[in-house]
Amino acid sequence: MDFEIRENRTGGGGRRLTREREVYLRLMSQGYGNAEACRIVGVNRRTGKRWRHGHHSPTYGKPKPPISAGSSTAGPSRYLREADRIYIADRLRENASIRQIAAELGRSPSTISREIRRNGALWRGKDWVYRPHAAHRRAEQRGPRPKAGKIGQNPELRDFIQQHLTLRWSPEQICQALRTTFPDRPDMHVVHETIYQALYVQGRGELRRALTKALRTGRTMRRPHRMSYKRRPRNIPDKVMISERAADAADRAVPGHWEGDLIIGKDHKSAIATLVERTTRYVMLAHLPDGHNAAATRDSLVRTVESLPPHLRRSLTWDQGSEMARHTEFTVATDIPVYFCDPGSPWQRGSNENTNGLLRQYFPKGTDLSRHSREDLDRVAAELNSRPRKTLGWETPAERLAKLLATVS
The missing domain is CATH 3.30.420.10 (Ribonuclease H-like superfamily/Ribonuclease H)
Structure with missing residues (x-):
């Protein structure tokens, strides 16, 4: 691993350990254990665990979610990627100017300035800092534009789905029935995941929540599959396998x-x-x-x-x-x-x-x-x-x- 621990890692907030986080995630994805990855990048094992699992009860501020691996940098992108934000944070730590950073990333200076202003934060209420992972999460959270889903925009579609859910049809069966009944109307076609989200995702309200009881599981919340368990063998005489x-x-x-x-x-x-x-x-x-x-x-x-x-x-x-x-x-x-x-x-x-x-x-x-x-x-x-x-x-x-x-x- 061609990585050298920086001697001076002091500074405010998220300007610290930016490169170490990136290398730590790369090591973990390659199969290294937490202790070994932390030893290589020069951090405490507890810090590595907080990077992976988040910090749910910090001494100040809100709970910190887990950090995620940087997105791919292959090919041009209209939007700043997490790797770009990490680069911006490192160059700011080195006191580079906005125009220098913009030239090195091939971006407009106003893009870099606007990114720092929008996604920066106050460190303990006094110092303005730029934390790349938190900035990337803020940008992703603002990305989706709130709008009504396809089912909510089409009363005819909504009524058709609710009627067949009442008959205990599965969402996949309903989707196929829509394509058969309305072959020339794409506005009446959805995939089964759209129906599940209209039932389960809070705040959408496109289908009546009570209809979840008509689903096969009858659950009001989605749940991951359970692990299978082994049954005790039974002594059945003359059984044929x-x-x-x-x-x-x-x-x-x-x-x-x-x-x-x-x-x-x-x-x-x-x-x-x-x-x-x-x-x-x-x-x-x-x-x-x-x-x-x-x-x-x-x-x-x-x-x-x-x-x-x-x-x-x-x-x-x-x-x-x-x-x-x-x-x-x-x-x-x-x-x-x-x-x-x-x-x-x-x-x-x-x-x-x-x-x-x-x-x-x-x-x-x-x-x-x-x-x-x-x-x-x-x-x-x-x-x-x-x-x-x-x-x-x-x-x-x-x-x-x-x-x-x-x-x-």
Whole structure:
């Protein structure tokens, strides 16, 4: 690292340690640890942590946000970049004039003067200093111009989105429906992130905040994905692993391969069995009014699949839940072999996992699922099977299954 620690780093406010910050960030991006990077640039390890994480309770002034790496200097730019502001701060520390700095950066002197005047600050209320990282943050905060979003400017678009959110359509499904319904009107086209921001970003108010409850998660605030956890392996007799499943099930080319699981209710006392056909994403729900032990699950699944034609009874893939301990009896009754996923591998039955997420809009976590009747489950399954799906080319599962049945007949 070709870097020499400056002997004289005294001065006011942000004029100090400007080069050290830049080198510190570069070292961290190259994989150096905090202690080693701080040793190289000659600062305390606590200073490095504050640069990376911010200082939330300083002895004076407002909390300091983390510093960010300088933007790329490749190519010309109409606006000053963070690297330019760092250069200005260094040259000011060296007592260079405004015109000298402007000539070296290839800018107008008025640009440099205006930058220092707009983004400088008073150091402890008496000395005027220029702090490049804080100046860059101020410039970025002033950059966006407040204006109404596309949804807020178009009442017809807003009403269309709100109507379909009420029907529990996902934002991506709504965006595709807009393109299908209004193919020649770009003003009625948005991307799904626009809808999410209209719901979640405070202050926009383009969509009713109450509509967040109609989203799949029902959350009023966005939340990052959780880390997956490993389940304890269960001893299921005579189980056949997914690695032995027929190859035609993996590519989804042949219909009749199903994925299944339970969605659990409050205190693990109630449940609903879910079945999803891998090719069409067709959903079937099995009623479990008498509990979800192995015998009850077996009997309910047998009743659910008995209406299926033989060519749609090729296999069933389940996780290693104890509710399928009597899978051999289910196979004897229905002629459907059962295969089990590897431990902690829910992606091996991803269609069913996705469907269970959809079903949580109707059967929220922490509620008693036993209060739902067989008719309630049929109604929910019919509603899901009539939703357009991106993976099906925006056809519905019911339409895709009807085509398959018509082809076979």
